[in-house]
Amino acid sequence: MILAEIENAIATLIKAPMEALGVRVRVTPDSDNSGVNTRGYLLIGYTGSSFTSVNQKVITQQQRTLEYELSLAYKDLQTHKDNYLVIEKLLHLLTGFQPIDCDGEYGALYPSRDSFVGSGDGYWRYALTFQMIVDHPLLEHSDE
8 A cells, every 4th residue: 555655664764863863753653662762752644635626528647645744742841942853854854755666656745834733741742744746547537
């Protein structure tokens, strides 16, 4: 499944740099924190797609924009400034990254938004959303 492959490619790219900053990278939520000394967690997930409009008479192809969200929870009891370092590092690592190489059918990731989600229990929470445009082939229809 291509959506899971993209999630895993993102995780593979950012895992070592994030762990160096004390952030554990996960593709699926889990509660196993054994043996891990972390200051934060980063969850990667596919959040949906949008599609371009097409000619209704002859549909052959349209573009699909895939959206992935990175949810960051970073423990910083005094200030949230270290969060900014993690956010900037993620933007640097992922902007322009091509997780799948399929003869130009899949574009590169680009950031579409980031936002502060909230804070509590010493964690500051942010969401970063990345998108990539892919060619989405469709069946050809005729009025015959």
